[in-house]
Amino acid sequence: MRDMRKKFEFSAADKKLVKEAVQELEQKTAGEMVVYFARDSDSYLMACWKLAGIFGVLFLALIATLSYLWLLPASIGILFTCLIGIGTTTLGFAIPYFIHTLRVSFTPDSVVSHRVLTKARDIFLQEEIFNTSDRIGILIYISELEHQVQVLGDSGINAKIQQEDWNEVLGLVIQGIKANHPAKGIASAIKKCEELLLANDFVNVVKPDNELSDDMRIEE
Known part of the structure; x- marks a missing residue:
């Protein structure tokens, strides 16, 4: 109920x-x-990993799209891209970790x-x-x-x-x-x-x- x-x-x-x-x-x-x-x-911690994965995939999709369209600034190198990717994924994990109700929302x-x-x-x-x-x-x-x-x-x-x-x-x-x-x-x-x-x-x-x-x- x-x-x-x-x-x-x-x-x-x-x-x-x-x-x-x-x-x-x-x-x-x-x-x-x-x-x-x-x-x-x-604890529903699997929801944290789930959202972290979603954030990571979305970031990679964004980078791939910008690169394909020649819109990715030349100043953005591989190291910078990796750091931003790690940060984005970490953010995806942290948000539901600190917001418990969000963990439930991302759990079937x-x-x-x-x-x-x-x-x-x-x-x-x-x-x-x-x-x-x-x-x-x-x-x-x-x-x-x-x-x-x-x-x-x-x-x-x-x-x-x-x-x-x-x-x-x-x-x-x-x-x-x-x-x-x-x-x-x-x-x-x-x-x-x-x-x-x-x-x-x-x-x-x-x-x-x-x-x-x-x-x-x-x-x-």
């Missing part, structure tokens, strides 16, 4: 709002929830989506969301740079809840971000998860004390 971009910072009140939503879900249902906000899901959407999903799955394992009774953990993963959100449910939940239902959860997160209230959007998404769990008979039963921390994870 796409369409979000700002350098979001979460206040103490925002974190409290999300934590309370997680706690309410876990009090009313048998599920466990983790919210993870990542600044990015990959399919690659970006795959990187986000891969990191979301890594976080699922890192946070041990799989290690809950009855395999009913949920991860809401938000990646700021790529403007994407992933919701991953463990096997116990995915046996009953369909992708269309998770899409509604994604939509609530994105709505909150578009409105510049990401914490409220996340809290609404958690509430929707709670409704989905209850509707599919994942009611609160006797379970171990809080298996996963309720605090929102935020990358700096």
